[in-house]
Amino acid sequence: MVLGNATETSDLDITVLLDATETYRESLTHEGWPVELFVHTESSIRHFVAKDRARRRPTMARLVSTGTPLVEGDAGESLRAECAAAVADGPEPLSAEELTFARYSLTDQLDDLAGGGTAGVVDAVAIDVWRGTAELLLASRGWWSGTGKWLIREVEAMDAARGTSYAPRLHGDLHSAMRGSPDALVALADEVLDQVGGRLWSGFRQVAVIPT
Structure with a gap:
C-alpha cells in the first residue's frame, strides 16, 4: 500500500524486528483486513537479503526499505538504509x-x-x-x-x-x-x-x- 499499487484484496505486510530466537511469517486478519507479519532479527534480515540477491528477487530488501516505521525512535533506520542500498545495487549478474x-x-x-x-x-x-x-x-x-x-x-x-x-x-x-x-x-x-x-x-x- 505504501508503494501505491494496492488493490481491494491487498494485504498489509508488517516487518517486526526483535531480538528473537525464532524467525517466522504469520498471516492474520484484523478487523477484516488481511495482515502478514514477518518477524525477524537484524541477522535474519541480512541473511534473506543476501539470499534474495543471489536469486535476483529483492523481496526482503524492498519490504524493509520501503516500509513506514510504526514506532518512535530509530525504528531500524540503519537497517532500512542498508536494505535500500541493496535494492539500488541490483542483483548478482548471470553466470x-x-x-x-x-x-x-x-x-x-x-x-x-x-x-x-x-x-x-x-x-x-x-x-x-x-x-x-x-x-x-x-x-x-x-x-x-x-x-x-x-x-x-x-x-x-x-x-x-x-x-x-x-x-x-x-x-x-x-x-x-x-x-x-x-x-x-x-x-x-x-x-x-x-x-x-x-x-x-x-x-x-x-x-x-x-x-x-
Missing part, C-alpha cells in the same frame, strides 16, 4: 552457465510453441515463452526479477527507468499468441535472445552434480 541455460530453456519453449497443439497447450506454452522472455530480459540487463505480478512490475519499472516499452509489448504479444497469432511474441523472444547470443539448442550440455 555464464545460467545464461546458457536461460537461452536453451527459452529456445526449447519457442520450439514447443512452433509445434502447436490444442488451444490449451498453446496457451500454456505461450505463457512459458512470455515468462522466459521477461526473465531473460531483466537478468541480461542487470535488473531485479520476480514472480507473478512482480515479474511484470519489474519490467514496467525497467521501462520507466530506461525509456523502453517491453511491458506493453509483452502484454499485447501474449494475448495475440493466446488468440492464435504467436508471431509477435516469437519475434520479441528472439529480440531478447539475440542480445545475449541468440537461440541455443545444438551443442547444449549440462552435467549433473550428484551428491556423494
Whole structure:
C-alpha cells in the first residue's frame, strides 16, 4: 500500500524486528483486513537479503526499505538504509552457465510453441515463452526479477527507468499468441535472445552434480 499499487484484496505486510530466537511469517486478519507479519532479527534480515540477491528477487530488501516505521525512535533506520542500498545495487549478474541455460530453456519453449497443439497447450506454452522472455530480459540487463505480478512490475519499472516499452509489448504479444497469432511474441523472444547470443539448442550440455 505504501508503494501505491494496492488493490481491494491487498494485504498489509508488517516487518517486526526483535531480538528473537525464532524467525517466522504469520498471516492474520484484523478487523477484516488481511495482515502478514514477518518477524525477524537484524541477522535474519541480512541473511534473506543476501539470499534474495543471489536469486535476483529483492523481496526482503524492498519490504524493509520501503516500509513506514510504526514506532518512535530509530525504528531500524540503519537497517532500512542498508536494505535500500541493496535494492539500488541490483542483483548478482548471470553466470555464464545460467545464461546458457536461460537461452536453451527459452529456445526449447519457442520450439514447443512452433509445434502447436490444442488451444490449451498453446496457451500454456505461450505463457512459458512470455515468462522466459521477461526473465531473460531483466537478468541480461542487470535488473531485479520476480514472480507473478512482480515479474511484470519489474519490467514496467525497467521501462520507466530506461525509456523502453517491453511491458506493453509483452502484454499485447501474449494475448495475440493466446488468440492464435504467436508471431509477435516469437519475434520479441528472439529480440531478447539475440542480445545475449541468440537461440541455443545444438551443442547444449549440462552435467549433473550428484551428491556423494
